[in-house]
Amino acid sequence: MATIKDVAKYADVSVATVSRYLNKKGYLSKEAEKAVAGAIKALNYKPNSVARSLYHKNSKMIGLIIPDISNPFFPELARAVEDVALTYGYTVVTCNTDDDVEKEKRYIEALKQKYVDGLILATNELTADDYKSYQLPLVMLDRSIGDEIPSVRSDNYKGAKQATQLLINRGSQFIAHIRGPKRVQTAEDRYYGFKQAVEENNMAHIVIESGFDLESAKQIMQKTLSEYPMIDGIFASSDVMAAGAMKAAKSLSLNIPNDIQLIGFDGIPLGEMLIPSLSTVAQPIYKMGALSARLLIKQIEKQLVERYHYNLETTLLERETLRSEQNE
Amino acid sequence: MATIKDVAKYADVSVATVSRYLNKKGYLSKEAEKAVAGAIKALNYKPNSVARSLYHKNSKMIGLIIPDISNPFFPELARAVEDVALTYGYTVVTCNTDDDVEKEKRYIEALKQKYVDGLILATNELTADDYKSYQLPLVMLDRSIGDEIPSVRSDNYKGAKQATQLLINRGSQFIAHIRGPKRVQTAEDRYYGFKQAVEENNMAHIVIESGFDLESAKQIMQKTLSEYPMIDGIFASSDVMAAGAMKAAKSLSLNIPNDIQLIGFDGIPLGEMLIPSLSTVAQPIYKMGALSARLLIKQIEKQLVERYHYNLETTLLERETLRSEQNE
DNA sequence: CTGAAAGCGCTTACAG
């Protein structure tokens, strides 16, 4: 690979001149400009990013810290972050932490040693103080943690409340909420939205807790449906959990939506693939990813950040796991 | 952040000595060792990866080039690559090319400027010559391209043949194969496997082509099932396409597996979430990712690579879209 | 066993 020295020699100027040309900084005579341009072309010269990094103490890389890319919520998010990053000339390094604090810390250390310019965090483990100690531009995705670190979330509370209300409007009389783990903020918010709606309507209900995976949701839902045959509506805290609930209902020969109406949360592609297709509270996943990337880059580039916290609207997607309006 | 100079000053030795300590190279007196260790601890010193990169012309980063992380085949692959990379101290940069040659080239250029150590390619666009011109350690994932570049694939031909044979054994009389685009090597291989099986059995069949997405598969399958009501078995070139076929059958009130048996390809988590759960030819996705990462790292570290080309076994997963053995 | 020096490929004050 050609270096700036090779270009300078070829163009018969100094490396400083080549550098000025590259960065469009400082004065350059027309001749010098032409000579350098020619040399760059002739040698197929590309500036070395590592050398630039060393000088500038930046890397044009951002880190995306997520629990697990295999969880179907994250690929679209990751995709959005990458698309925006590419637009602004950044590269993204995705790190799967499996919700392991030590792993997360190690990853962040490694990234700092590489001069990453900033971090998007979609994990739940560290505290605001930990994060501040990194002295890096940051964005929290899907959670917030104090006022100082910008955050992008969707309105989990409101979406959950709407979903529950819809179940009620469509005639469910006894609603089960299968919620996610207590330590996960979004699971909490959704639970409170559910709670608000059932209480406002004085609705019979039950809340059960499960992991976010299909199998746990299926198991616990099977048990719950057997014990509480009066359940005729389910609000699941994620689409994958909803798929588990569908399996559970099927195994008990319960028909969806006739015997039980079902609504999930997230709006991942899976929902459409199910039969019946899954009604859900769709989060603007791509938008969340894109927005957090933009927020991060603004901070990195020291531009004005007008707003620090985003609570994005969700969309109710009525599909086949809900009875039609006529039945209201 | 502390630098090697700070450490040297603190320990009252030269930076060369600190460097020797860091790299466990060359002789070091016990005292020097102790002093340096103390200084590193006291200053919480971490070596700067960028400076190291500049000297060594490497980066401990590998690039993973895929069409689109949103395609459910890729997250698990990406996850495996990252897990193995982490083990060996590498960071992975995932790049989505959308099967766009220019985008792929730009990504690779950008990675080279950052001194990436090697590339895992799961894309279909460039030629062996393009790749060789990059002068980087390479592994082809899910395709192969000449003998010189190592490759990791699963045995698409054999898996497809087995799937088709299974459909036949279970009593299907007229089998449709919904295949992927011609330009995709895996789609071709699966098609040939299908072809071989139907020909060996003298089985009535039809082949239709579709994109790998749900919607195209559904549309074209709807049309095909209407035109060919005698179809009683479908082999889909991917699980997502199979989900589309399920939707199509459902829309025509056809029962799976009673009216039509169905088998997909890939073994992504989606298959289990469907109702009925999808029978499929499971690729060892995680293993493919892990193996390609190991192969790449071996090349990077100039270790002996015993084998260049891997054709991994698939596993037939019999689930609910196939009739039970009694019906054979 | 240890340090001074050169070099990896850039950028940017500084002097001219």
Next chain:
DNA sequence: CTGAAAGCGCTTACAG
């Protein structure tokens, strides 16, 4: 408008 020089934070021959 342009070049020589110092510096970003490391590593490694080389000399002692």
